Amino acid sequence: DVKVTQSSRYLVKRTGEKVFLECVQDMDHENMFWYRQDPGLGLRLIYFSYDVKMKEKGDIPEGYSVSREKKERFSLILESASTNQTSMYLCASSHSRDRISYTQYFGPGTRLTVL
């Protein structure tokens, strides 16, 4: 079974703090993704990565950065957290060799509250 884990289920931070959200997958997937989910807006792609040290902007990258130093780990960084970044953050991964379905496997999510 594919397992995608996220470091925290719930996180509370203060405005201006630097925040790290960690995601780890155990299936040797090349592709990893970070989404945020807000009521009425669905999931929106923040950043994704095809390989170690590679990153691509998604639809809403402003205010975020990412790091992929190891294949299994993809970190989302909020350099200076703001209240409008309060959201549910979901990580996903997929295999490049899956050229039929490009199935993404999702972690349980981290609910971040910025006060």
Place this chain on the structure above:
Amino acid sequence: KQEVTQIPAALSVPEGENLVLNCSFTDSAIYNLQWFRQDPGKGLTSLLLIQSSQREQTSGRLNASLDKSSGRSTLYIAASQPGDSATYLCAVLRMTGSARQLTFGSGTQLTVLP
């Protein structure tokens, strides 16, 4: 830019009813369409995936259809049960250069009453 819409946003039905959830998308150039289930506070579980060349997929009491030309998909749930209560999301996979990106709808929150 691809936009995915799901109607209704919320639905409440008595146990045993058959029901249909709707998904529409603006750009028919999709690679595939997926239906996901999300339980409160949890991640997403893939239910059904339809390739762009397919018309429907079935899994147990679930049947998903795809009409790419009209930009529509439906998820049919037969004989609903309280355990089906969850948020259902549809997502389309688009190709942008070398990228493979999912665009999600905002979901339909389903409550099945015992």
